[in-house]
Amino acid sequence: MSRSWHSPPARSKAWATTQKSLGATDACGASGWQALIGEHRDVLAAMTFPAPMRVYGPDDAVTMDYSPERLNVIHDEDGIITRVECG
Numbered sequence: 001m002s003r004s005w006h007s008p009p010a011r012s013k014a015w016a017t018t019q020k021s022l023g024a025t026d027a028c029g030a031s032g033w034q035a036l037i038g039e040h041r042d043v044l045a046a047m048t049f050p051a052p053m054r055v056y057g058p059d060d061a062v063t064m065d066y067s068p069e070r071l072n073v074i075h076d077e078d079g080i081i082t083r084v085e086c087g
Contacts, residue, residue, distance in 0.1 A: 039080070054073070
């Protein structure tokens with residue numbers, strides 16, 4: 001069974017352990033932006049966000065560095081926001 005490239009990755013126990021060992025917190029304030037999930041990414045244009053922040057989708061290239069103070073807004077191929085998280 002193959003996974004579609006556009007499917008958000010499943011969060012494994014190892015992922016959670018790694019984030020905890022990195023000291024992952026809500027340093028970027030992602031918990032306050034969870035209401036964006038389900039909205040179209042176009043709503044972001046009229047909003048002001050803390051820096052650093054990035055918005056990306058399934059076909060976008062992003063660095064793999066982990067930055068706990070960076071807000072990540074992730075959308076699907078239709079532009080619908082699926083996750084808001086620090087990193």
